[in-house]
Amino acid sequence: MHSLATFLLCFALCAISEAHSADAPEKTFTIEIVRGAAPAAQRVLKVEKGDALRIRITSDAPGELHVHGYQLAAPVAAGKPAELAFKAYATGRYPIEWHAADKRGSAAAHRGPPLAALEVHPK
Amino acid sequence: MTRARVAAAAACAMPALAYAHAFEERYDLPAPLSYFTTGAAAVVILSFIVAQVVIEHTGATAAPGRAIRLGALLPALRLAGRVLTLLLFALALICGLYGTADPQMNLVPTLVWIIWWVGLSLAIACIGNIWRALDPWRTLFDAADALARRAGMRDGMAMHYRYPRALGAWPAVLLLLALSWFEVAYPQAAVPYRLACVAIAWSIMTLTGMILFGADTWQRNADVFAIYFATLGRCAPLTAGPGLQTITARMPGRGLIDEPATSVAIVCFVIAMLSTVLFDGLLSGQMWWLAQSKISHALPFLVDADGYRIGAAGLVTVWLLFLGAYALTCSITAWLVPGYGFKSIFFLFAFTLVPLAVAYNLAHNCSSLLMQGQQLVALASDPLGVKWDLFGTANFRPNIGLVDAKVTWYVAIGAIVAGHVAAVWLAHLAALREFGTRRRAAMATVPLTLLMVVYTVISLSIIAEPMVKFDIPESVISN
Numbered sequence: 001m002h003s004l005a006t007f008l009l010c011f012a013l014c015a016i017s018e019a020h021s022a023d024a025p026e027k028t029f030t031i032e033i034v035r036g037a038a039p040a041a042q043r044v045l046k047v048e049k050g051d052a053l054r055i056r057i058t059s060d061a062p063g064e065l066h067v068h069g070y071q072l073a074a075p076v077a078a079g080k081p082a083e084l085a086f087k088a089y090a091t092g093r094y095p096i097e098w099h100a101a102d103k104r105g106s107a108a109a110h111r112g113p114p115l116a117a118l119e120v121h122p123k
Numbered sequence: 124m125t126r127a128r129v130a131a132a133a134a135c136a137m138p139a140l141a142y143a144h145a146f147e148e149r150y151d152l153p154a155p156l157s158y159f160t161t162g163a164a165a166v167v168i169l170s171f172i173v174a175q176v177v178i179e180h181t182g183a184t185a186a187p188g189r190a191i192r193l194g195a196l197l198p199a200l201r202l203a204g205r206v207l208t209l210l211l212f213a214l215a216l217i218c219g220l221y222g223t224a225d226p227q228m229n230l231v232p233t234l235v236w237i238i239w240w241v242g243l244s245l246a247i248a249c250i251g252n253i254w255r256a257l258d259p260w261r262t263l264f265d266a267a268d269a270l271a272r273r274a275g276m277r278d279g280m281a282m283h284y285r286y287p288r289a290l291g292a293w294p295a296v297l298l299l300l301a302l303s304w305f306e307v308a309y310p311q312a313a314v315p316y317r318l319a320c321v322a323i324a325w326s327i328m329t330l331t332g333m334i335l336f337g338a339d340t341w342q343r344n345a346d347v348f349a350i351y352f353a354t355l356g357r358c359a360p361l362t363a364g365p366g367l368q369t370i371t372a373r374m375p376g377r378g379l380i381d382e383p384a385t386s387v388a389i390v391c392f393v394i395a396m397l398s399t400v401l402f403d404g405l406l407s408g409q410m411w412w413l414a415q416s417k418i419s420h421a422l423p424f425l426v427d428a429d430g431y432r433i434g435a436a437g438l439v440t441v442w443l444l445f446l447g448a449y450a451l452t453c454s455i456t457a458w459l460v461p462g463y464g465f466k467s468i469f470f471l472f473a474f475t476l477v478p479l480a481v482a483y484n485l486a487h488n489c490s491s492l493l494m495q496g497q498q499l500v501a502l503a504s505d506p507l508g509v510k511w512d513l514f515g516t517a518n519f520r521p522n523i524g525l526v527d528a529k530v531t532w533y534v535a536i537g538a539i540v541a542g543h544v545a546a547v548w549l550a551h552l553a554a555l556r557e558f559g560t561r562r563r564a565a566m567a568t569v570p571l572t573l574l575m576v577v578y579t580v581i582s583l584s585i586i587a588e589p590m591v592k593f594d595i596p597e598s599v600i601s602n
Binding site: 069093094120 | 528
């Protein structure tokens with residue numbers, strides 16, 4: 001009986017939190033990669049914990065965009081927009097790396113500053 | 124949404140992605156300015172309050188610690204600890220030499236840098252110097268020594284050559300600086316094979332030293348780990364008695380003021396403990412990138428592609444700056460309190476700085492410890508990173524949402540403020556004991572308290588500094 005009550009409570013809480021997060025508006029960001037770099041204004045993606053976000057990516061050359069920590073990857077073809085949509089469930093500052101197709105696997109892949117950073121701030 | 128899911132699934136299924144990840148990537152958000160200012164204000168106000176309380180209301184003699192008889196418990200625990208650590212050491216060497224080159228998938232980097240260097244350091248400062256019961260090199264020496272005696276060699280393994288007096292504890296100081304450079308400025312410090320090679324080189328060196336000069340002499344002077352952990356153990360509330368028959372419970376920090384430092388080298392060692400933890404934080408921040416670009420303009424010979432030389436130069440410079448600041452503080456104190464030489468003051472207060480190093484270590488590394496520590500769950504099933512699954516946990520991935528940034532900020536700022544309070548308090552107790560009158564003690568601690576405030580505010584500013592490598596000026600990137 002006790003466990004059933006606990007289960008129901010958890011279920012209700014989950015439902016409430018789900019419903020609550022569904023209300024949060026989606027934040028959209030654009031990263032336009034040219035020669036492996038993003039414009040200065042697009043280098044910090046700032047959201048709050050719990051926000052839903054959508055990143056639109058374009059690039060002049062094929063490659064892959066990685067959001068570290070969240071372990072997300074988006075393959076991008078040259079000139080064709082790609083998208084990543086996810087919920088910012090964990091706070092922190094996560095590097096967003098660009099791996100151009102012609103440089104994959106090279107040791108230089110993680111040298112130097114990342115393309116951008118995702119900042120998820122606590123509420 | 125589906126697209127992200129697919130991408131996420133692809134990321135999980137694709138070992139190539141995980142392979143590319145650097146070891147111990149930090150996801151810390153810098154603490155907001157309000158935390159910094161609150162922390163800094165608390166530090167200044169508490170310094171006055173602590174000073175007042177100690178000087179006006181504390182007796183010069185602290186209560187002695189309480190010794191508790193434990194019989195055969197401690198020797199048994201030591202035996203278990205020694206066997207376990209020796210097995211882990213062997214496992215680490217095997218993983219380093221024969222396991223995968225990926226730092227995330229190999230047990231060695233997490234075991235060495237997170238569990239041992241950070242985790243054990245903090246555990247020792249909070250509990251007691253258990254390293255003496257774990258040290259695998261001492262275990263190897265003691266075992267060989269016992270066998271040699273049994274085989275009829277009356278003096279065992281040690282040849283007991285005279286250790287050069289002039290050398291003192293300087294080898295340990297140099298080794299601590301070298302180790303810190305290896306840890307923070309050498310990008311291959313997380314490469315398992317490199318770590319195993321360094322461990323083998325250190326094993327040969329330290330066992331040779333123990334054989335030449337005797338284990339105790341070597342560990343007192345040149346064994347950087349023995350000295351490092353013993354210094355941290357001085358903060359701890361527990362200490363084992365002779366022959367491991369008793370354990371003494373004492374006021375935390377008592378060990379830092381009961382016996383002052385005995386040589387200049389040991390003071391330099393303590394200052395190196397402080398400066399290296401701070402440099403670690405400095406190196407991951409924006410300030411370092413700016414400093415680096417300035418230095419490389421001014422002193423081009425320091426520039427190399429991997430930043431080895433500039434890292435080494437920065438590390439030594441910060442150490443010398445701290446040493447200079449501490450020496451200056453002590454000479455002002457010597458001037459304020461006539462009758463006491465510079466050297467006795469230099470020795471008296473050195474250990475009271477240790478809580479600052481412990482606090483910054485916790486503040487800087489608590490999120491790493493909690494994030495990267497989770498990786499142990501997976502590594503236990505597959506220590507070599509060769510697709511084993513011994514306990515069915517090989518696919519466990521750390522939960523990056525385990526601790527909220529706010530919790531990390533509270534812990535970090537709280538630890539730094541608490542460490543500062545402890546340091547100021549201990550310095551005042553030490554002064555009260557040494558200088559007899561309350562007035563003299565109050566005078567003698569003013570310069571040191573100011574130095575501690577400066578150090579703590581620097582620590583706070585590094586915790587609050589944005590760890591950005593990308594929104595720094597274009598000129599820095601193009602350099």
